[in-house]
Amino acid sequence: MNDTFIVIIAIGIAGILMFIFPLMTIADRNDDITQLTVQTDTNELVDGIRRTGTLTYDEYNSFVSSISATGNAYDVEIQFQILDENPSKKTSSATNVVIIGENVYYSVYTTQIEEELNNKGKYVLKEGDIVSVRVKNRSKTFAQTLRGVWYSVMGDDTYIIFASAAGTVSVNGK
Amino acid sequence: MKIQTLAIIFVLIIMPISVVLGEYSAMQRKIFAIEQTYDSSLITSTDDALKAFQINTFNDTTTGITDRKMNIIEASANAFFNSMEQCFSMQGYSKEDLHSYVPALVYTMYDGYYIYSPYQNITEQNGTINLGSTGKDYGFKPYVYYSCRYTSGANNDFVITYTLDNYITIQGFVKGAMVDKAGYLLTRANAKDKLGVFIDSATNQVYYNGVPIEKESNLTENLVESDGTTIKQYKYIKLNGTKYYLDEGQEKIFYILGGDRVEQAIKAKDEETYAMYKNAIENNISAIDYYKKAYEFTLWVDNNLSSITVNNAVPINNLQDKNIGNIFDGNYDSPGSNFNTHRKDVIRYAIESNLSIAIANFNNYSGSTTDFQMPVLKETDWDMLQNEISIISFLQGLNMGGKIYNGYTVVANAKTEEVINEGKIYIATSDGYYHKINDKHLLKNSDYMKTYTVKDGVLDLDFEIRTDGATNQKYRNRTELGCYTSIVEQSNVDSTCDSIYEYLTKHKNDIYENALIKYYTALGREKWGRRFNSLILTSLDEF
Incomplete structure (x- = not known):
């Protein structure tokens, strides 16, 4: 009886070591590669917008x-900070040189940008605007699922793949 | 063998593989992070170089002069390396170290470009050039023009220098005669309502794309007075890149040099010259001159060079678009015309050929084991280089721990008076705002045009904040503010056309006519008023 119990435990441990452990390791490496891919794509997107001043549909x-080709679902958050130079150009009178304001930025976010892309096919920016993109996985990766089984600590809103990039637009978009 | 033993053996095999793979992917991520840091450092440094270039050119009225321009570019290159030093100080690289990893810095200009790279033909203290020097120095190599040689038969052997717009210079033998000509190319129209330039021989009225070009009599802009607190409006004219202002109170003409007002003509001393300038300012025909002279120059080109094709170019093999037909086929305005396709091709080849040599030669100077080669530039970067004055910076050979860095960046200089293209002319309206020409507010059927009127067409830079050199006060030549829906946010501009040219030709009949008149007049005026190097010298006699 005692031997049987030990054998069962041993088989269990062996199963974990032979299947679960390698699986977790490979899943972790897969996440590493996915992380690199998503970060590269994000950088390229931001760099393209920065260089051309335009984001097309x-x-x-x-x-x-x-990024979806990596097998995960992602939340993409885009923020354009639009430069408004007018406040710094306003003067208290037509004959006075006193400058009363500084440049300000106002932001447009993902849904507004997506709406513009759907309606017009492109979003045009100008020199000085700031673009930032954040991507995080919405669906659980295989590694997260495995860890969730073991540790039961994964919340619904926890992400493991995260990429971000930002830059200042260097040309007026066309 | 017991299953436990098998499991242990399995783990012993898998564990090192897993650890190695983990380390490898960690290293890849580390390399990637370093690469990103280097990328952003290069972008930052190039942006700093551009800012230095812009600040110096924007507030300096003498930047069109070649010597002055060289000083400014050298200062910009210095700013680049200073910025690089700041960015890379944490990695332990000094400014001198970084020189060994920057094979070239390129400043593309209106009609050519400078390459900043090391050279060995060092000038000694006594002024002689030591061609056999083993030392090296960093600096700018001679200016390279965007030029191409053409030969056709025994009578045609000439060089055309292209620019970032429709201005060309032709030098050499054309039909057996020595030629040295320069001018703007514009499509010639055969009727006033057709696309292109048309001159009505009966009335001498000039039309462009069916729009009459006007004489301007009230072109004014703001200047800071010497007290540093008040701003005054002056009528002006721009000739060869210099703005001449009319001071009606003191009856004199002046221009600004290094922040100081320099008197060009005073009525009390030279009434004739003063009257000539005053007349030119109050009856500004720069725009008319631009279209008329372009028409004449284009007529000559059409009559003499219409048979020239890419096959006549030397060396033809290096040009990409060989089958575009006749280069000077009468269509010059469209971005996709044979002329513009070939022009961009020549610019690309001119940059590519010299730059790849400069970078390859860097192997002789760097002392690094890296094999320096010119990276492949993206098409979007070429598009930028073919349309805007830009800076290209290269950084190669830095060790990232398992990989060698090879990066470049291109930044365009939008704040320049040298390149005047369709997108740089804005329309000022009576409500105190300025708009892009493709703003839907400027359409005939818009309510906006029922309320406000068009004032004039203005170069975009005239709305920028400037610093008065004498009083150090901030001011703007024009006080209008950017329209929120076409300049700041650009939500109300046309998005169906790929270029302003396409928009203007497609929606010619939809745009408020006065806006079009002011727009084309301003475009002609600004192109005619820019500084020319060897080229057209506008004479006051023409006014």
Whole structure:
């Protein structure tokens, strides 16, 4: 009886060591690779917007398709900070040189940007605008699922793949 | 063998593989992070170089002069390396170290470019050039023009220098005669309502794309007075890159040099010259001159070079688009015309050929084991280089721990008076705002145009904040503010066309006519008023 119990325990441990452990290791490495891929794509997207001053519907779709090809679902958050130089140009009178304000930025967010892309096919920015993109996985990766089974500590809103990039637009978009 | 033993053996095999794979992927992530840091450092440094270039050119009225421009570019290159030193100080690289990893810094200009890279033909203290020197120095190599040689038969052997717009210079033998000509190319129209330039021989009225071009009599802008607190409006004209202002109170003409007002003509001393300038300012025909002279120059080109094709280019093999037909086929305005396709091709080849040599030669100077080669530039970068004055920086050979860094960045200089293209002319309206020409507010059927009127067409830079050199006060040449829906946010501009040219030709009949007149007049005025190097010198006699 005692031997049987030990054998069962041993088989259990062996199963964990032979299957679960390698599986977790490979799943972790897979997440590492996914992280690199998503970060590269995010950088390329931001760099493209920064260089051309334009985000097109096709570019955005291509980016979303590319990161989705990693097998996970992602939340993409885009923020454009639009430069408003007018406050710094306003003067108290037409003949006075006193400058009363500084440059300000106001932000547009993902839904507004997506709406513009759907309606017009592109979002045009100008020199000085700031673009920032954040991507995080919405669905659990295989590694997260495995860890969730073991540790039961994974909350619904926890992410493991995260990429972000930002830059200042260097040209007026066309 | 017991299953436990098998499991242990399995783990012993898997564990090192897992650890190695883990380390490898960790290293890849580390390399990637370093690469990102280097990328952003390069972008930051190039942006700093551009800012230094912009600040110096923007507030300096003498930047069109070649010597002055060289000083400014050298200062910009210095700013680049200073910024690089700051960015890379944490990695332990000094400014001198970084020189060994920057094979070239390129400043593309209106009609050519400078390459900043090391050279060995060092000038000694006594002024002689030591061609056999083993030392090296960093500096700018001679200016390279965007030029291409063409030969056709025994009578045609000439060089055309292209620019970032429709201005070309032709030098050499054309039909057996020595030629040295320069001018703007514009499509010639055969009727006033057709696309292109048309001159009505009966009335001498100039039309462009069906729009009459106007004489301007009230072109004014703001200047800071010497007390440093008040701003005054002056009428002006821009000739060869210099703005001449009319001071009606003191009856003199002046221009600004290094922040100081320099008197060009005083009525009490030279009434004739003063009257000539005053007349030119109050009856500004720069725009008319631009279209008329372009028409004449284009007529000559059409009559003499219409048979030239890419096959006549030397060396043809290096040009990409060889089958575009006749280069000077009469269509010059469209971005996709044979002329513009070939022009961009020549610019690309001119940059690519010299730059790849400069970078390859860097192997002789760097002392690094890296094999320096020119990276492949993205098409979007080429598009930028073919349309805007830009800076390209290269950084190669830095060790990232398992990989060698090879990066470049391109930044465009949008704040320049050298390149005047369709997107740089804005329309000022009576409500105190300025708009892009493709703003839907400027359409005939918009309510906006029923309430407000079009004042004039203005170069975008005239709305920028400037610093008065004498009083150090901030001011703007024009006080209008950017329209929130077309300049700041750009939500109300047309998005169906790929270029302003396409928009203007497609929606010619939809745009408020006065806006079009002011727009094309301003475009012609600004192109005609820019500084020319060897080229057209506008004479006051023409006014």
